Amino acid sequence: MRSPALHEVKVVLLIVPVVFGHAVYCYSAIELNQPVEYPKEKYLDFIEIAHKYGYYAEEHTVTTEDGYLLTLYRMRNTTCRVFLTPVLLMHGLLLSSDTWLDSGPKEGLAYYLADNCYDLWVGNFRGNYLGRRHVRLNPDKDPEFWNFSFDEMGLYDVPATIDAVLALTQEETLNYIGYSQGGGTFAIMCSERPEYRLKVNTFIGLAPAIRMKFTRSIPFRVYSDLLSIFWKETKLLGIYEVLYRGSLLQRALAMICRLPGFLRDKLCVGVISLVDNYDPGSIQTETLRRLYTHFPAGTSVKNFVKYSQAVNKGTFQKFDYGREKNLVIYGNETAPFYNLKNLDMPSLLITGENDFIVDIRDVTSVHKQLKNSKLFVVKNEYWDHFDIPYSAYFPKLVFPVVHKQLLKYGGGGGGDGFQSFYFIK
């Protein structure tokens, strides 16, 4: 039963503990100013989860041009003998490679791609708990480590990850699937490093965060605006990293979702609904319980400042440092705009009507600006942002469209449906 009025009441009841929890979390972040050591052995990592369900997985490290060390996983179904062109999955804000396994083998995109014999690669962006290493900088000691926003993820992380996958597979092209931030950063790469578009047969943007003019999520807007307004103060307090794995907030969420019974189900799903929206019955408690063992996975304050700019300006442009500094950095008082004209490979953008983070109007507007894209609106009026990786309805409502796009354009050759089958040694 869908009951929006009852939901409103629940949301209000939830705001109090969440706000209180957040206050405690912020206070502790200031007090401790150190990520709390995370009890790793308590939860399974990507490889362990893949193994648990009978899949093969391996781990690699990607080094970006500016020295960040990112964790990259490969996964496949061991019954496959030949493989289709590699597929690379990139996660969203505050998430990690775990995203794609959280909803389990009956629902998660990674399992479906592996079962269809794609050679599957799953990356991580700088700043989350699997991208918290650098050749020179120490994330716990050097503020310089946190001097990035999703601009740098698009400029460095996406190209470096693509190069790593191509080098490891000895293939010339791959297919890219980006969720939210994973889609926006892909568009940045196409704008800034157009040579990379020749390495990608097809781009699938799952609620891609390219334009965010109509973002309706109040908590998201307020949180990023506050960090933007008080950016200087956070630096004075020595806060460069926020919402990291191992923070009190993350541990509290993980704990709540392990509680027994009714309360747990309501609280677990309530937190997600607060940030995004409510799609009743769509996300299983078990999925959320897995999600909260590593969500939020951390990012820089500067990244949130950039999101605040993106939402308030409604444009797709580089980080705005203010007139004077822009002039020094960009040679112009205005931060340069990204252009979408080089995102010209066959693309598929997927969106839903109830997405409060990346609004359907923004995705539609981006779709109209692209030369070669298709738009797919999920046929469920309640479809929201977190439904993409976590909904139990994903296999039925979305996977067939993704699969069709990959079969048609995933082998390159202008959509002739040809796939380069290959063996893995």
Ligand SMILES: *[C@@H]1O[C@H](CO)[C@@H](O)[C@H](O)[C@H]1NC(C)=O
């Ligand atoms: C792998 O693919 C086969 C064939 O599609 C399927 O029967 C099996 O359940 C999949 N999963 C695993 C873990 O092997």
Ligand SMILES: *[C@@H]1O[C@H](CO)[C@@H](O)[C@H](O)[C@H]1NC(C)=O
């Ligand atoms: C942060 O990066 C910007 C842009 O790349 C640069 O101008 C600035 O000097 C950097 N700040 C620090 C503290 O490293």
Ligand SMILES: *[C@@H]1O[C@H](CO)[C@@H](O)[C@H](O)[C@H]1NC(C)=O
């Ligand atoms: C500065 O940026 C504006 C807005 O993008 C543009 O119209 C203008 O031509 C730029 N000026 C220079 C000198 O590049």
